[in-house]
Amino acid sequence: MTGVGLGASMLPNIPAFGKMITVEESLTPVDVALKKKMADVALNAAKSKGATYADVRIGRYLNQVVATRETRVENISNSESYGLGVRVIANGSWGFAATNNMDDASIAKAAEAAVAIAKGNAKLMEEPVQLAPQKGYGEVSWKTPIEINAFEVPIADKVELLLNVNSEAMKGGAKYISSNLFMINEQKYFASTDGSYIDQDIHRIWPTFTLTKTDAANGKFETRNALSAPMGMGFEYLKPKDTEKIKGGPVTMYKKRYDILEDVREAAVHVDEKLKAKPITPGKYDLVLDPSHLFLTIHESVGHPTELDRVLGYEANYAGTSFLTLDKWESKKFNFGSKEVNIIADKLETGSLGAVGYDDEGVKCGKWDIIKDGILVNYQAIRDQAHILGLTASQGCCYADSWDSIQFQRMPNVSLAPGNVPLSAAELVKNVEKGIYMFGRNSYSIDQQRYNFQFSAQLAYEIKEGKIVGMFKDAAYQANTQEFWNSCVQRCDKNDYRLGGTFSDGKGQPGQASAVSHGSATTRFNGVNVINTGRKLG
Amino acid sequence: MAILSKEEAQAILKKVIGFSKADSCEVSLSGSDGGNIRYARNAVSTAGQISTMSLGVSSTFGKKTGTATINEFDDASLQKVVKRAEELAMLAPENPEFMPPLGPQTFAESNTYNAKTAAITPDTRAEMVGKSLSVSKAAGLDAAGFLENATRFNAIMNSKGLFAYNKGTDVSFSVTIRNKQGTGSGYVEQGFNDVDKMDTLALSKIAASKANGSAGAKAIEPGKYTVILEPLAASDIIGNMFRGFDARSADEGRSFMSKKGGGTRLGEQLFSENVNIYSDPMNTEIPSSTFTGEGLPVTRTQWVEKGVVKNLSYSRYWAAQKNVQPLPFSRSMVIEGGTQSLEDLIKSTEKGILVTRFWYIRSVDPQTLLLTGLTRDGTFYIENGEIKFPIKNFRFNESPVIMLNNVEALGKPVRTGSGLIPPMKIRDFTFTSLSDAI
Numbered sequence: 001m002t003g004v005g006l007g008a009s010m011l012p013n014i015p016a017f018g019k020m021i022t023v024e025e026s027l028t029p030v031d032v033a034l035k036k037k038m039a040d041v042a043l044n045a046a047k048s049k050g051a052t053y054a055d056v057r058i059g060r061y062l063n064q065v066v067a068t069r070e071t072r073v074e075n076i077s078n079s080e081s082y083g084l085g086v087r088v089i090a091n092g093s094w095g096f097a098a099t100n101n102m103d104d105a106s107i108a109k110a111a112e113a114a115v116a117i118a119k120g121n122a123k124l125m126e127e128p129v130q131l132a133p134q135k136g137y138g139e140v141s142w143k144t145p146i147e148i149n150a151f152e153v154p155i156a157d158k159v160e161l162l163l164n165v166n167s168e169a170m171k172g173g174a175k176y177i178s179s180n181l182f183m184i185n186e187q188k189y190f191a192s193t194d195g196s197y198i199d200q201d202i203h204r205i206w207p208t209f210t211l212t213k214t215d216a217a218n219g220k221f222e223t224r225n226a227l228s229a230p231m232g233m234g235f236e237y238l239k240p241k242d243t244e245k246i247k248g249g250p251v252t253m254y255k256k257r258y259d260i261l262e263d264v265r266e267a268a269v270h271v272d273e274k275l276k277a278k279p280i281t282p283g284k285y286d287l288v289l290d291p292s293h294l295f296l297t298i299h300e301s302v303g304h305p306t307e308l309d310r311v312l313g314y315e316a317n318y319a320g321t322s323f324l325t326l327d328k329w330e331s332k333k334f335n336f337g338s339k340e341v342n343i344i345a346d347k348l349e350t351g352s353l354g355a356v357g358y359d360d361e362g363v364k365c366g367k368w369d370i371i372k373d374g375i376l377v378n379y380q381a382i383r384d385q386a387h388i389l390g391l392t393a394s395q396g397c398c399y400a401d402s403w404d405s406i407q408f409q410r411m412p413n414v415s416l417a418p419g420n421v422p423l424s425a426a427e428l429v430k431n432v433e434k435g436i437y438m439f440g441r442n443s444y445s446i447d448q449q450r451y452n453f454q455f456s457a458q459l460a461y462e463i464k465e466g467k468i469v470g471m472f473k474d475a476a477y478q479a480n481t482q483e484f485w486n487s488c489v490q491r492c493d494k495n496d497y498r499l500g501g502t503f504s505d506g507k508g509q510p511g512q513a514s515a516v517s518h519g520s521a522t523t524r525f526n527g528v529n530v531i532n533t534g535r536k537l538g
Numbered sequence: 539m540a541i542l543s544k545e546e547a548q549a550i551l552k553k554v555i556g557f558s559k560a561d562s563c564e565v566s567l568s569g570s571d572g573g574n575i576r577y578a579r580n581a582v583s584t585a586g587q588i589s590t591m592s593l594g595v596s597s598t599f600g601k602k603t604g605t606a607t608i609n610e611f612d613d614a615s616l617q618k619v620v621k622r623a624e625e626l627a628m629l630a631p632e633n634p635e636f637m638p639p640l641g642p643q644t645f646a647e648s649n650t651y652n653a654k655t656a657a658i659t660p661d662t663r664a665e666m667v668g669k670s671l672s673v674s675k676a677a678g679l680d681a682a683g684f685l686e687n688a689t690r691f692n693a694i695m696n697s698k699g700l701f702a703y704n705k706g707t708d709v710s711f712s713v714t715i716r717n718k719q720g721t722g723s724g725y726v727e728q729g730f731n732d733v734d735k736m737d738t739l740a741l742s743k744i745a746a747s748k749a750n751g752s753a754g755a756k757a758i759e760p761g762k763y764t765v766i767l768e769p770l771a772a773s774d775i776i777g778n779m780f781r782g783f784d785a786r787s788a789d790e791g792r793s794f795m796s797k798k799g800g801g802t803r804l805g806e807q808l809f810s811e812n813v814n815i816y817s818d819p820m821n822t823e824i825p826s827s828t829f830t831g832e833g834l835p836v837t838r839t840q841w842v843e844k845g846v847v848k849n850l851s852y853s854r855y856w857a858a859q860k861n862v863q864p865l866p867f868s869r870s871m872v873i874e875g876g877t878q879s880l881e882d883l884i885k886s887t888e889k890g891i892l893v894t895r896f897w898y899i900r901s902v903d904p905q906t907l908l909l910t911g912l913t914r915d916g917t918f919y920i921e922n923g924e925i926k927f928p929i930k931n932f933r934f935n936e937s938p939v940i941m942l943n944n945v946e947a948l949g950k951p952v953r954t955g956s957g958l959i960p961p962m963k964i965r966d967f968t969f970t971s972l973s974d975a976i
Binding site for chain 2: 072073076077079094095096097098100113117120121124125126159175176212214216217218219220221223312313314315316317318320321323325404406408443444445446447448449450451452454456474476478480509510529531533534535536537
């Protein structure tokens with residue numbers, strides 16, 4: 001699942017327990033030697049109480065939000081959440097406890113509480129936890145390769161940029177415009193009884209807006225959201241660069257640099273087209289899906305069903321299970337999609353939200369195939385699941401959204417590889433007789449085993465005999481995951497490859513949010529069922 | 539430490555207000571103390587306990603407000619957080635929508651607290667989960683569930699002398715029980731303030747019976763059907779409508795409550811005549827706090843009467859713009875119903891579909907409030923007043939506004955996720971495709 005993430009009532013699920021701090025305070029990290037000392041207190045306390053394994057995460061999570069609407073600033077917040085979580089295995093069972101009192105006695109007490117909980121839970125366990133072996137890395141570090149630390153950019157500059165966005169929108173006839181900038185810095189320290197001491201500094205940024213025009217006479221309104229992507233980058237994402245733009249189509253598309261002012265000017269024009277768009281005639285259409293839209297379809301229909309914890313039933317009471325059961329994987333011939341479909345899990349991709357050096361149980365991250373030439377070949381696993389797949393090491397998919405959340409299996413970046421034959425989006429459109437060209441995420445819904453889904457887009461252009469001839473309204477496609485991916489016939493090449501993503505993929509009870517990217521090039525799917533979602537109220 | 543009494547909270551808040559040098563100051567102190575257990579595949583997977591308390595200070599000079607929070611409560615820390623809020627206020631841009639703090643108000647004493655719930659220990663939780671597991675294990679089924687409880691308090695004070703305090707408890711439980719073959723699934727969820735009302739054994743038996751009863755589902759054609767929505771299913775959909783009762787978005791022309799040509803649909807007949815919706819924080823079945831975050835009293839409010847929209851919610855700022863009284867929402871939403879049970883509704887149905895719950899509901903069109911989502915964990919075909927056989931899950935595309943125009947009958951309301959909601963019999967409910975999900 002993923003949060004909608006737009007508008008004041010739907011802000012992404014960033015930790016709410018943060019303490020407000022000044023910008024200056026946020027720029028001073030905790031000393032690594034101190035973190036190592038605190039980690040050792042926790043590990044030693046856990047071992048002395050009988051833990052056979054322990055890991056500790058010391059997290060300092062910084063969040064900055066600048067929110068504006070029309071000519072005013074709605075909210076500026078700069079918050080910090082700092083604390084320590086310790087996880088242990090004792091008597092073959094997991095236990096976890098957390099504290100934000102960072103003195104030695106409190107840390108030791110948390111470790112002891114974790115051991116006590118593990119021993120209590122052990123009585124209800126039918127088999128002990130099996131952990132894939134993991135070597136210790138000693139003292140190592142990793143940092144998101146950013147050019148400009150967004151937390152170092154003065155808030156006044158951010159406010160000015162967003163108010164300029166709003167001003168451009170209103171010049172373009174917008175009745176309402178809200179624009180927001182979300183910045184996250186996770187300063188995470190991990191240590192375990194395997195002998196790892198891992199210090200990581202992770203940055204993410206998400207600029208976005210929603211532009212609204214109303215047609216009071218007819219009681220109608222239309223909106224268009226930004227076509228930006230949340231990225232694992234610094235403030236450089238907001239420095240436009242012509243080489244990172246793809247022009248020539250109905251919409252300017254952005255790779256790793258985003259021109260928010262240009263996008264909002266285009267959005268104002270798009271909303272006029274949306275207000276005048278013709279209702280879609282339901283039926284079968286060939287879909288041309290831009291990465292700004294396709295990422296969410298990949299997320300829901302490939303990312304989630306290949307999560308091993310869902311496959312095994314650990315999410316049955318909330319997010320659900322998966323149609324990609326182990327027998328389908330074991331058969332080595334389950335036809336998930338057409339030969340065009342190569343899906344890769346990648347925890348390293350530069351600029352992506354999921355890129356880290358090591359996961360939250362100290363496993364060095366990597367890259368692997370999930371769907372190879374259309375066949376299901378792998379899942380996403382963590383240390384206590386690796387043996388189920390016959391793996392000798394974890395795939396590094398463990399994540400917790402806070403120091404006080406228990407780490408568990410979360411989705412890595414899961415992406416559709418681009419095509420190997422040179423092909424631009426404009427060339428791809430030329431071959432489509434009757435189709436729809438979709439951009440941006442809108443409504444999305446999928447069942448709990450990930451068979452049946454329905455998606456709509458920010459923009460849906462009609463393609464007729466190879467040409468874009470106008471805009472449709474009320475278009476949503478409904479499909480079955482396996483049928484949909486088997487209808488994938490053509491992918492643009494790597495020059496068209498872009499990332500989309502979400503800050504707020506939700507899973508677990510209590511719920512946790514995770515940030516993840518999905519890359520693809522523009523891709524064509526043939527003969528997909530499209531419905532008209534227009535209704536009338538009395 | 540996490541749960542302070544009214545007097546303890548008041549003492550801290552007074553101290554904080556005393557440190558303020560701003561034109562106005564609003565302070566909020568809240569804490570919670572609770573725990574949870576999660577289980578899956580008939581065994582506990584995770585368990586935790588957490589206790590938190592935090593203080594937030596909003597200081598304002600003119601129309602410039604700064605907010606700071608802290609989780610330490612010694613005098614030096616309290617002074618520091620006030621100072622930080624004041625520094626941030628100085629740097630903040632003016633907020634043209636700033637509303638000065640309210641003066642002292644009168645609030646009804648809520649009935650959200652239950653001492654037995656507050657006394658829940660990890661052992662109580664384990665015992666409650668044990669009962670659920672005994673059902674699934676004895677029936678040869680697999681259970682995955684979650685039990686969570688908390689005691690919370692919230693106190694607010696401002697420099698104009700307003701003070702309010704509330705303490706509450708809650709316990710919530712949900713379980714999904716599936717058969718070993720993965721061909722049947724059942725679900726229940728329930729929340730209460732009073733733990734004595736929570737019967738994890740009985741609830742798990744319902745989930746188990748649905749797991750067995752839903753196995754071997756047949757596919758029937760999507761289309762328009764008369765549906766009987768269990769209260770949870772009705773709540774899943776209707777919960778998405780309540781936020782549309784916001785006056786500002788209606789006035790701004792971007793809600794289903796907006797009127798063609800401008801204005802809102804306040805006073806219009808928007809639903810069937812048998813639809814009556816109100817909220818009341820003093821309702822004993824679904825009590826909630828009697829004040830908002832800024833100290834506005836929350837009292838009984840009629841939102842819909844005989845299908846006519848009687849009230850929209852106004853923030854203090856929007857109320858001032860429109861020259862009306864502010865009117866807050868309440869979490870205690872009640873849709874009035876009759877005396878009929880779910881079974882009575884089934885008996886009165888010639889042909890229809892019984893829906894246990896919906897899943898993954900998302901807005902498709904905010905102008906008509908069209909929603910999409912799927913049925914889950916027990917969908918059944920009804921003929922001649924009886925459940926005939928389980929059917930495969932459907933995707934629906936339907937608007938709660940249209941749905942509440944097609945009400946055939948409403949049963950006896952029960953407490954569910956978003957309020958006190960009756961089982962509903964609705965005609966012409968739109969299912970658009972089949973799902974293989976179980």
